[in-house]
Structure formats: structure tokens, C-alpha cells
Amino acid sequence: MSENSDGAAIALSGVSKVYETGDDRTFRALDGVELSIRRGEFVSIIGPSGCGKTTILKIVAGILGWDDGVVNVLGRPVTGPGPERATVFQSFALLPWLSVLDNVAFGLKLRGMPRAERHRKARGLLESVNLSDFAASYPRMLSGGMQQRVGLARALAVEPQVLLMDEPFSAIDAQTRLLLQTDLLDIWSRTDLSVLFITHAMDEAVFLSDRVLIMGARPGRVIDEITIDLPRPRTEETRRDPRFVELTGYVWDRLRGMISKDGGEVAA
Amino acid sequence: MITGRRLRSGIHHAGPFLVSVVLLAIVWEVVGRTADILTIPPLSAVLGAFVDMWVRGIITAPLLDSTLALLTGLAISLFVGTLVGVGIGLSRLVQLSIGPFVKAGLSAPMIAFVPVFMMLFGIGSTTRIATVVAFSVFIVATNAATAVRAADPRQLEMARSFGADRWQLFWQVRLPAGASYFLAGTRFGVSRGIKGLINGEVLIAVIGLGGLVKQYGTVFSMDQLYAVIILIILYAAIGVGLVTLIGRLLLRRSLVETN
Numbered sequence: 001m002s003e004n005s006d007g008a009a010i011a012l013s014g015v016s017k018v019y020e021t022g023d024d025r026t027f028r029a030l031d032g033v034e035l036s037i038r039r040g041e042f043v044s045i046i047g048p049s050g051c052g053k054t055t056i057l058k059i060v061a062g063i064l065g066w067d068d069g070v071v072n073v074l075g076r077p078v079t080g081p082g083p084e085r086a087t088v089f090q091s092f093a094l095l096p097w098l099s100v101l102d103n104v105a106f107g108l109k110l111r112g113m114p115r116a117e118r119h120r121k122a123r124g125l126l127e128s129v130n131l132s133d134f135a136a137s138y139p140r141m142l143s144g145g146m147q148q149r150v151g152l153a154r155a156l157a158v159e160p161q162v163l164l165m166d167e168p169f170s171a172i173d174a175q176t177r178l179l180l181q182t183d184l185l186d187i188w189s190r191t192d193l194s195v196l197f198i199t200h201a202m203d204e205a206v207f208l209s210d211r212v213l214i215m216g217a218r219p220g221r222v223i224d225e226i227t228i229d230l231p232r233p234r235t236e237e238t239r240r241d242p243r244f245v246e247l248t249g250y251v252w253d254r255l256r257g258m259i260s261k262d263g264g265e266v267a268a
Numbered sequence: 269m270i271t272g273r274r275l276r277s278g279i280h281h282a283g284p285f286l287v288s289v290v291l292l293a294i295v296w297e298v299v300g301r302t303a304d305i306l307t308i309p310p311l312s313a314v315l316g317a318f319v320d321m322w323v324r325g326i327i328t329a330p331l332l333d334s335t336l337a338l339l340t341g342l343a344i345s346l347f348v349g350t351l352v353g354v355g356i357g358l359s360r361l362v363q364l365s366i367g368p369f370v371k372a373g374l375s376a377p378m379i380a381f382v383p384v385f386m387m388l389f390g391i392g393s394t395t396r397i398a399t400v401v402a403f404s405v406f407i408v409a410t411n412a413a414t415a416v417r418a419a420d421p422r423q424l425e426m427a428r429s430f431g432a433d434r435w436q437l438f439w440q441v442r443l444p445a446g447a448s449y450f451l452a453g454t455r456f457g458v459s460r461g462i463k464g465l466i467n468g469e470v471l472i473a474v475i476g477l478g479g480l481v482k483q484y485g486t487v488f489s490m491d492q493l494y495a496v497i498i499l500i501i502l503y504a505a506i507g508v509g510l511v512t513l514i515g516r517l518l519l520r521r522s523l524v525e526t527n
Contacts, residue, residue, distance in 0.1 A: 061429045081431045093426035097444045107430040110440070158430065 008072065009162050009194030010037040010060055015069030016219075017055055029055050031219030033069070037194055039161075044197040044205035045213045045222075046251065048258065052220025053198045057166045060196060061087045073162055083111070086155035090167040092147045094139040094154075101126065101135040103150050107158040118157075125153040128187060145176035152184070163188075165197045169204065178236075181207055185234055202251045206244060207234060214254050224254050309490045317491035318498065327480070327499060334476035337393050338465045338507075341400025345457055349405045350450070353412025358438075363413075370413075373406035378464065382471045393475065396468035403464025404457040411453025415446025451515035458511050462504045477503070 017030040029052040037043045045053045058064035059071055062081040071078040073085060086107065094103050101122050102109075108118035126132050129149040139147055148168055155163060169177045181204060188195060199205050205212045206228055214224040228247055230238055238244055293311050300310030321327045355362040356370065378399070385398040419442045427441050443450075469478020477500055484493035 063425055063428050081429050083431065085429075087426070087429045089422065089426055091422045093420075093422045095423060095441070095444070097447070106427075106440075110427070110430050110432050110436055 007039065007075070008036045009039045009041065009074060010035070010196055011070075011072040012036070012056070012060070013070045015056075015059065015066050015071060017052070017059065017064075017066045028219040030066070031221050033221055035213060035222055037196060039074075039194050040192045041210050042188060042195045042197065042208055043211045043213060044199055044209040045215055046199055046202060046205045046255070047215030047220070048217050048255065049200070051215040051217035053215055054166055055220065057087070057164050057196060057198050060162075061085060061164050083158065084161045085164060086158050086160035086162075087164040087166065088148070088151050088155050088168045090170055092139070092144075092151045092171075094147055094150055096139055098138075099135065100131065100137050100139065100142070100150055103139060104153045104157055106154055111158070122153070122157055125157050126150075128156070129153045129183070143176070144172045145180060148172060148180065149183075152187075156187070161192075161194065163193045163195045165195060167198050167200065170200065177201075177204070178239075182235065184208065185232075189233060202248050202255070203239070203244075206230075206247045206251060207238060212251060214251065214258075216258050223258070226251060226254075306488060307490060309494065313491045314494040314498065318495035321492060321495060327477075327496070330476050330480055331499070331503075333393075334396075334465060334469065334478070337396050337476065338400055338461060341397040341465070342404060342458060342461050344397070345401050345404040345408050345461060346454065348401075349408025349453070349457065350412045352405075353409035353414075353453070354416050356409065357413035357416035367413075370406050370409050373402075374410055378402040379467050379471075382468055385468070386472065391472055391474065395472055396465055396476065396478075399468030400461045400464040403467070404461035407460055408453045408457040411449050411456065412446075415449035415453070416442045417446075418442075418449055419445035447519055451511075451519060454515065455508055455511050459504060459508045462500075462507055466500055 012033050012035045015030055015033040016028065019027045019029055021027045033052075033056060035043075035045075035056075045056065047053050055064065059066050060073065060078065062078050062085065073082065095106065098106065101119060104122035104125055105113075105118040108121060113121075123132070123135060126135055129152055131146060131149055131153070134142060134146065139150065142150070148171075151168070169180050172180065185208060195208075197205070197208060209228050212226045212228060213222050214226070215221065216223040226247065230241060230243055230247070296308075296311040300308050300313070318327075352362075352366060352370065356367050357363075381402055382395070382399055385395045385402075389395040389398055416438075423441055423445065424437060427437055432440060465476070466478040466481070469476040470482050471478075473479055473482040477496060480496045481493065481500070484490075484496060
């Protein structure tokens with residue numbers, strides 16, 4: 001994998017992460033993680049709670065250090081956050097004192113873009129996530145699904161090449177989640193974004209991805225890789241495709257085996 | 269629209285209070301007239317004394333003088349307190365080395381320091397300014413420390429992921445996230461500062477509103493004494509109310525959003 005990592009959007013090789021848990025004990029969250037995501041590829045990581053999937057995302061985002069191994073994004077070693085990456089968070093992480101428009105423009109503001117210019121750009125992105133009418137609203141006036149659309153617009157505003165999504169739809173009700181999935185694919189298909197998508201929902205991983213990586217816990221590592229050969233564009237019809245059901249079933253088999261072996265539990 | 273609604277509900281809430289004020293005034297007046305004891309003059313006499321003193325400028329000059337000292341002391345408290353508080357909030361070293369002083373200062377009876385201030389600064393305005401600072405600086409610092417810690421770690425993480433440096437984290441996330449604590453600190457600082465001001469002036473005995481309290485109290489001029497006390501109570505209420513109002517205006521957007 002590391003041989004081809006120059007061309008990869010994201011490449012992790014032998015990455016390990018150890019947490020100090022206090023009283024001189026350590027917890028090995030990641031152990032020799034290997035993964036590679038091609039440019040323009042949509043890859044999901046799925047695994048039981050505590051397997052370290054969010055840890056991987058934070059390392060790639062440049063907001064968490066690691067102890068061993070190599071992490072490259074677009075062929076360059078990660079040393080911190082970078083303008084070519086943007087993250088969408090499980091908790092939305094919107095700023096309640098800023099309007100929706102200013103939340104979308106937040107990343108641009110940090111990069112020093114003048115107010116008029118960043119607002120113009122933010123308006124365009126609000127349009128692409130169908131929230132034009134809510135530019136002047138404040139986050140708490142919006143539903144969870146709408147808030148995450150703002151989170152997505154904020155990430156897209158900085159024009160990243162790599163989009164990191166940390167269980168972005170897990171705090172959103174099931175119906176809205178399905179709509180957001182198709183919307184996300186719709187937006188993604190119009191870009192050349194490479195996406196790393198963390199989830200614990202099997203159908204979500206299969207529906208969205210080109211490949212699904214299955215992680216095992218204690219220590220966290222990638223134990224299986226499933227290529228999702230469902231045709232694109234994927235629509236609501238895809239969810240009724242026998243192949244979709246088959247692939248979701250396969251992911252569940254792999255996860256279930258791991259869970260029963262560990263005696264742990266899986267988050268729905 | 270929102271302001272109008274708030275104003276109207278404010279008047280609604282003021283109703284019962286106005287009734288109790290009127291009742292208190294009536295009881296005071298009746299007791300003052302019938303009991304005929306020196307220490308409880310009727311309210312009308314007190315109000316008469318108030319008007320008389322106001323017109324003759326006996327109150328206005330000390331009022332202005334006290335206000336100037338208060339504002340000077342508060343400016344020092346807000347500046348130093350915020351600086352120290354932000355330091356405590358952001359740095360573990362500062363917290364460990366200075367934090368205990370602030371904690372002690374918060375609960376210590378600062379009035380005990382007034383004689384020390386008098387020896388240090390003399391019987392003058394500097395002493396009461398020092399008293400204002402001593403009363404208010406610790407609460408300002410405590411709230412500033414809380415304010416800079418108030419930011420949601422997930423919001424800070426988000427900002428860092430978009431490349432925010434320490435400076436941007438502070439100005440774009442920590443400061444607005446803690447704004448309501450800064451405001452609370454300022455409000456408590458003002459109310460404690462006014463306490464400090466009057467405490468200091470009563471002990472110094474020759475300047476400001478507190479000086480008037482001391483003078484009239486010593487010679488049993490009860491009409492004037494009550495007039496000054498009422499003025500001080502109103503003064504404190506208006507001072508704190510003003511800060512609250514200014515704070516609301518500054519925070520209007522986020523207040524609209526949280527209410």
C-alpha cells in the first residue's frame with residue numbers, strides 16, 4: 001500500500017496510537033493500521049464502539065497525534081490541520097452565537113477571507129444544501145438534519161479535496177438520515193472529493209461507499225475490506241437492490257462474528 | 269418585536285412589586301407619624317429632605333464624586349480581573365500559582381483591609397478606589413476564568429480542524445462562548461464595587477455618599493440619613509441595571525437565540 005501512497009488521497013501505514021489511561025496504564029487504541037483511499041473515492045470505516053474509527057479520522061484531520069507509523073494526505077505527511085482537508089462532525093459543532101450564514105463562512109473567516117467575499121461564497125453553499133432561506137437564522141432554530149447540512153456546507157466552503165465525516169448522521173432521525181445520504185451522494189458526485197466516512201450504520205456504509213473497511217477493536221485495526229459494486233448514481237431504488245441487501249448482510253456477518261467473539265456489543 | 273414583548277412582560281412583572289412598594293411607603297408614613305420616635309421619621313419628611321438636599325447641591329456633588337471614584341475602581345478591576353482570570357482559565361501554571369489568592373479574595377471580608385488602605389493611601393479618594401477594587405476584582409477574575417473555560421471542547425476541536433491558531437481560538441470561540449460569564453462578572457463586579465465604595469467612604473467618613481451617611485448618622489439627622497440611604501440603594505440598583513441593559517444589547521443576538 002505504501003508504495004502507491006503518492007497517488008492516494010489518504011494513506012495510513014503502520015499507524016499506532018496509545019492512550020494513557022492514568023495510573024501508569026496504557027490503552028492501545030490503534031495497532032498497525034493500514035489503509036489507503038484513492039482520489040475521488042468514497043470509503044467508509046465501520047466497526048464496534050471503541051474500535052478507534054473516530055481516532056483514525058482525528059489523526060487524518062490533524063487534530064490528534066499518533067505514536068507510530070506514517071500518515072499521508074495527497075502524498076504529503078500530515079503535521080496538523082490543512083486547507084486541503086475539512087471535517088464534518090457528529091455533534092455538528094456549530095457556533096450558537098453565529099448566524100447560519102456566518103457558521104458556513106467560519107472556515108473562510110479563519111483563513112482571512114474578507115467579509116463580503118466569504119458571505120457571497122457561503123450563500124452559494126447554503127443554496128447547494130437547500131438552506132438559502134435560513135441564512136439569517138441561528139443554529140438552534142434548525143432541526144438536527146438542517147444543522148448538519150450547515151456543517152456540511154461549512155466544510156465544503158473551504159473547497160477541500162479530502163472530506164472527513166465523523167458519524168455525521170448518527171444524531172439524526174432515521175428518515176432524515178436517508179434523505180441526507182442521497183443529498184450527500186448528489187453533492188459528492190458533482191465534485192472530485194475524496195471522502196473518509198466514519199459510521200456505525202451498516203446500510204449507510206454500503207449505500208454511500210465505493211469500499212467499506214471493517215475495523216476490529218482492542219487493539220483497533222482494519223480487518224476486512226469490502227468493495228461495494230453497486231452502480232452509481234445510487235437512489236432510493238438502490239436500497240431495494242438484492243445486491244445492496246446481500247452486501248449489508250455480509251458486513252453484518254463480519255461485524256457479528258467479531259462482536260460475539262469479543263463479548264462486546266455493537267452500537268446500532 | 270422581541271424587545272416589545274420583553275418590555276410588556278417586564279411591566280407585568282413590575283405590578284406586584286409596585287404594589288408592595290406603595291404598601292411599604294404607606295406603612296412607613298403611618299408608623300413614622302403615629303409612633304413619633306426619632307429613629308423613624310415619616311417617609312414624607314425623608315423625601316422632603318431628599319428634595320431639599322438635591323436642590324441645594326448637598327447630594328449632587330458627593331454623588332458625582334463617588335461615581336467618578338467608582339468608575340475608576342471598576343475600570344481597574346475589569347482590566348486587571350479579566351487579565352488575571354483569563355490567565356487562570358487558560359494556563360494551569362497561573363491557576364496553581366495565583367488561583368488560591370483569587371479564591372481567598374473572593375470570600376475574604378475585604379472591609380478589614382480599609383484601615384490598611386487608609387494607612388497606605390491616606391484619607392482620600394485613592395483609599396476608596398482601592399476599596400472598590402478589593403471588593404470587585406476577585407469576582408471579575410473568577411468569572412473571566414470560568415468564561416474562557418466555557419467553550420464546548422467540540423467547538424474548539426472544530427475550529428482547530430479548520431486551522432484556527434491559539435489566537436483565533438481565543439477570539440473566535442472562547443471569547444464569544446464565554447460572553448455571558450464575562451457579563452455576569454461585570455454585573456457582580458459593579459454591585460460589589462458599589463458595596464466597596466460605600467463601605468470605604470463610611471470608614472473614611474469625609475468623602476462621597478458614604479461620608480454623608482457617616483455625618484448624618486453621627487448627629488442623628490434621621491431625615492437626611494434615610495434620604496442618603498435610599499439614594500444609595502437606588503444608585504446601586506440603577507448601576508447594576510444599566511450594566512445588565514448594556515450587556516443585553518451587546519449580547520442581543522445570542523440572547524435572542526438562547527431564550
